[in-house]
Amino acid sequence: MELSHHEDVSPGTGALPPRAWYAASDAAALSLNGHWRFRLSPTADAEDDSFAADGYDPDASDAEGAWGEIAVPGHWVLQGHGAPQYTNQLYPFPLDPPRVPTENPTGDHLRLFDLPADWPRDGAAVLRFDGVESCARVWLNGTELGDFKGSRLPHEFAVGELLRPEGNVLAVRVHQWSAGSYLEDQDQWWLPGIFRDVTLLHRPEGCVGDFFVHAAYDHRTGTGTLRVDIPEADVQGRVVVPELGIDVATGEEVTVTVEPWTAETPRLYDATLATPGERIPLRVGFRTVAVEDGLIKVNGRPILFRGVNRHEFHPRRGRALDLETMRADVLLMKRHNINAVRTSHYPPHPAFLDLCDEFGLWVVDECDLETHGFQAVGWRGNPVDDDRWTPALLDRAARMVERDKNHASVIVWSLGNECGTGRGLTAMAEWIRARDGSRLLHYEGDASCEDTDVYSRMYADHAEVERIGRGEDEGPKERRRLPFILCEYAHAMGNGPGGLSEYQRLFETYDRLQGGFVWEWIDHGIAHPTYEYAYGGDFGEELHDGNFVCDGLVFPDRTPSPGLVEYKKVVEPVRIEGDGRAGTVTVTNLHDFAGLSHLAFTWSYEKDGTTVADGVLTVPQVGPGERTEVKLPPPPPRDPDAETQWTVRASLAEDTAWAPKGHVVAWAQLPVEYGMVLPVPGGAAPVRDAAGRRITLGAADFDARTGSLLAFHGREVRELRLDVWRAPTDNDNGMPWRPEPSVASLWRTHGLHRMRHRVDSVETTGEGLTVRTRVAPAASDLALRTEYHWTSDGGKLLLRMSVTPEGDWPVPLPRLGIRFGLPGAAGRVRWFGGGPGEAYPDTAAASLIGVWESDVDAMQTPYVRPQENGARPAVRWAEVGGLRVESDGAPAFTVRRWTTEQLDAARHRTDLTPGDTVWVNLDIARHGIGTQSCGPGVLPQYELRATPRPSSFSCVFSRVDG
Ligand code: GAL
Secondary structure, eight states: OOOOGGGSSSOEESOOOOOOOOSOOSSOEEEOOEEEEEEEEEESOOOOOGGGSTTOOTTTTOTTOOOEEEEESSOGGGTTSSOOEEESSSOSSOOOTTOOOSEEEEEEEEEEEOOOTTOOSSSEEEEEESOEESEEEEEETTEEEEEEEOTTSOEEEEOGGGOOSSOEEEEEEEESOOGGGGGBOOSEEEOOEEOSOEEEEEEOTTOOOOOEEEEEEETTTTEEEEEEEOOTTSOOOEEEEGGGTEEEETTOOEEEEOOOBOSSSBOOEEEEEEETTEEEEEEEOOOOEEEETTEEEETTEEOOEEEEEOOOOBTTTBTOOOHHHHHHHHHHHHHTTOOEEEOTTSOOOHHHHHHHHHHTOEEEEEOSOBOGGGGGGTTTTOGGGOGGGHHHHHHHHHHHHHHHTTOTTEEEEEOOSSOOOOHHHHHHHHHHHHHOTTSEEEOSSOTTOTTOSSEEEESOOHHHHHHHHHTOOOSOHHHHTSOEEEEEESOOOSSOOOOHHHHHHHHHHOTTEEEEEESOSBOOOEEETTTEEEOTTTTOOSSOOGGGGOOOSBOTTOOBOHHHHHHHHHTOSEEEEEETTTTEEEEEEOOSSOOSTTEEEEEEEEETTEEEEEEEEOOOOOOTTOEEEEEOOOOOOOOTTSOEEEEEEEEESSOOSSSOTTOEEEEEEEEEEOOOOOOOOOOOOOEEOTTSSEEEETTEEEETTTOOEEEETTEEOEEEEEEOOOOOOHHHHOOTTOSSOOHHHHHHHTTTTSEEEEEEEEEEOSSOEEEEEEEEETTOOOEEEEEEEEEESSSOEEEEEEEEEESOOOSBOSEEEEEEEEETOOSEEEEEEEESSOOOTTSOTTOEEEEEEEETGGGSOOOSSOOSOOOBOSOSEEEETTEEEEOSSOOEEEEESSOHHHHHHOSSGGGOOOOSEEEEEEEEEEOOOOOTTSSOOOOGGGOOBOTTOOEEEEEEEEEOOO
8 A cells, every 4th residue: 555645654755955054144035934824634635735736715715714824833733723732652643653543633834925026036945944743745836845754854945946926825734643753752742833934045056055064173282173065066165264364165174273162161253154156154163072081072171961951842832932932041051050951852943053052052962753652562663673764764864963063062963862772773873973973972772872972871860870980880891981971860840850969979979970961941831721831631632641741940931940940059060168167168160161260259148147248259260170278258256146157159250141240150158156046935834714625825825625726926826736748749759650659659558648636635734735646547557646845935935846656657758847827827928047949858959048038929839730849948937927936946947828738639730729828837857859750769868767766846936027
């Protein structure tokens, strides 16, 4: 049976050979972006190609009213036609390559256009599509130009002789599913459509064909060598770099002294490539990439990736990104100390790479290739191991390399993601090496590493990464010689990722570990009228992977999540350490190339969280990898009652392209005096009311039967008691496909979400009130014996609580502390402790000790799927709703206008309705976060083991205004 073009394994027909991309030249160009006519059919077999005929008028021929409008670039499923679908590994259609379902949404696109009056009459023209998912067939003025697959790759067609001054009809039929879909099983929404630019490019006589800029740097001589190659058969030209005095013919090599390009110092030289018919502005960065002595080196120095995996995503426009959004990503990355991007899992819009060149980011450019869903059938039929598909694979490799080969930022080519192994991958690797020997090759999915220059893994745990760092890993001998990167780690799904600092310590300890790329940059939540942001399943998909698509360091609207703030701190390129009491500071320059001259150092001295003195810290210049010691000024006079600390910051000394002067790059806090002395109010005697229902202790009223605190200074207090439950995070819930139970499911099995509080005694003594309870879930003999001892001086109220576990607890506790409700307390919150954002035991690197002010609503972290969030750590005191609570136990402090149970039950943030009561948690201890949503769980030092550890906790309540 002959298959139609969309089910054919071939990459397509009719397109021109791929060539280098450039943003602009002096040749005329006409953007065809804008409003196109559009009609959607449910299947691909529509015989009706008449819309592609010359002179077709959609309005005249549209008896059924099928033709609407659509914005190009765009995805029709985000513009009211059909719906998006989300799957991670599984194909949303039966595996029968290259066949696809009959139900194959097919979008007919029509663009009518005139040429501008000044469009040149001579020469040729090409029509360029920068990205169409997943298969397109193209006609111009009734003539078929061809068809193509390879969604995130460019395709050009020669159209010169078909163009006319007016009334051109460009018709494009796009199928959602094609043979190409089998090669595009990336973990993301399936979003069909013409989602990148469509451009008509004039190709004058004597124009530039393809060109390859070779710009190497020799760190021994400080020289750069430039040669721009144009294929022999094409028109040759000249290359001019005015700043370097270079004026050479194409193909001619020239060596001059230059400043090299690096991600830290992205020095670009403006140049022009001119042939008789065209001038193309170039930006040339000189740099050399190699593996030497088992290390990835650029310009002779090893580098450390502080990277992220970036999918292209916008909550309303899907993968149709505009330049401003791309720029926003780059600026946000630079401002958060990120120095590298893996373009997971396809070449991005080419303009993004221009930005990486300009602002300085190392790029691992990954091919548009993933066949992960074949794993579900034991990799049977995997296209990358089937010669029939090899032309399609080679076409994809060539389209990526040819398009992106002139970017200084691209230092690694990646064959694709999660395709298993096969001959097709080897063929791609061989082709790429032959075409471009100047970059490294990456592919994670082949343990043999035979085709690659780096040993790359995803989600390896800390212990294994350490073994690899020491060179103690098993595996082929060849592989043990390779440098190591984590192409994915630290799954940023929901609250987290935990354990970043521990990874970074390993990267900085072992030379072989050259860093990694956090998974991933942005949550792919789709803006939704009901849910705020939709995730898998919200569009009724029969197969989906839920909110696994929301696993980014920035929220869908690109607001940084606490995970990004943490990452910025963990990967800061300057480490500031020291001894606050001795007044000494060590500054380590962790850049790979840059000195410290772009940074200004300052100090401040804080008393009880408030700055009382500050100044400039003079730090000698030290090169990359070096450190220096400096002395802080003499501290202000000692105040024995105050907590004191230094804060040292390194900020940009001048405006840069990516952040203004004063932007903080690195910081540290160095404690001087810490040791909070909790007041111990006492003296007030408890008094029972006549009816024996109430006990009054100073300003506090208790229920005489249950011992519960009912009111304090006349303000109602609800259900103050031990709390161990948290709304499980995505990391608590673990990886859906792993057979072993997640920590959250163990918590539920053991009933930690349904603990009951049995009151054993309520005793008054001359000193106060003692309440003894046993807190335990049904059907279990595990328990937490909990005692509450209350004393008061009349105005203040002291709670001393002790918790003694009974039985051998086989699971860690989510949290250990108290929870209580304050009716009508919404509003302003102040605290002295860690802030400004949330922090958990293994995500606390970025927490700054200070006095912070916020309000209850602003203290909620808007994870797309609601879960535990918002805790501020190491709190000395906090004020909310007229109540002040102080503790010497540095508890974590959480406030919210719903209960943990409501938070746990919510699927979307819109399910949470704020109530009148603010629920406050004060935790003495908390279980860490980890990254078990995809990767290792909580490290042992961050687990909250219930046994064998009796715990105690004290805090003092008092009344404040508010
Ligand atoms: C990896 C994969 C990514 C993503 C991630 C989990 O296995 O390469 O595309 O699925 O896991 O979010």
